[in-house]
Amino acid sequence: MFTSRPIGFVSSPYKDASEVPKGLGAKHEADGVLKILPEFEPGLTDIEGFSHLIVIWEFDRSQGFQLTASPPSDNRSHGVFATRSPLRPNPIALTTVELRHREGTELHVRGVDMLDGTPILDIKPYLSNIPDEKLRRGWLAEAEARKN
């Protein structure tokens, strides 16, 4: 196995988890900057061509894990692997952001839900979608239906 290392850090308007929009219908439209460490700049070559990036980051302010979680979008609990709970066996998070522009080692993005200073582990290009008609969203779709 491996020990994680940051490739950069997120500059975000959110200083505390309570500030991040949560629950059904929450929109993630905040602007932020992925500040990549200078030693990794060659790894960003040609990234500007992609409209969306998958950012893999570390839940660095979470401690330990819980195998069931009550997400803010539902009043029922679910297995952690059926949720985006931060209390996971490996504290790995994933956020898809829109790449607005790049300035050297700074990726200016829209859609951050990370806290300011969050370590970034990896960035991958967003390549393809699952066709909407094939997508089932389990308890989340049920919670949305109950709300409506």
Added chain:
Amino acid sequence: MFTSRPIGFVSSPYKDASEVPKGLGAKHEADGVLKILPEFEPGLTDIEGFSHLIVIWEFDRSQGFQLTASPPSDNRSHGVFATRSPLRPNPIALTTVELRHREGTELHVRGVDMLDGTPILDIKPYLSNIPDEKLRRGWLAEAEARKN
């Protein structure tokens, strides 16, 4: 930072990287099984409701990293963060699979591109798409256009 730990292992038809479909138009339709360790079974509660899962796994047979990569889908090199190259600063991989059915700790899935025995780090539900009309795919779209 954290040290990764497996939550389970992939059972895959691929024993060697040369067997995994690669390059433009490659289809990932192989069936496989995500065998989750028994201690994590409660974390799978309600996962059956989701048609697609994001599997986060470890490139455990890669050594080191290279900041630029020549992907099998192009004859030009690109920054590692604009590719899915296995030689990354953190050896973290991501595959979206279709969940066919669950038997206890075994998730039977379609669309594996991992090697047999690959350690699984995390599983997250696939929740939403980026609208196709907003998606730009940089060098990959260019390579596809040159091929056609």
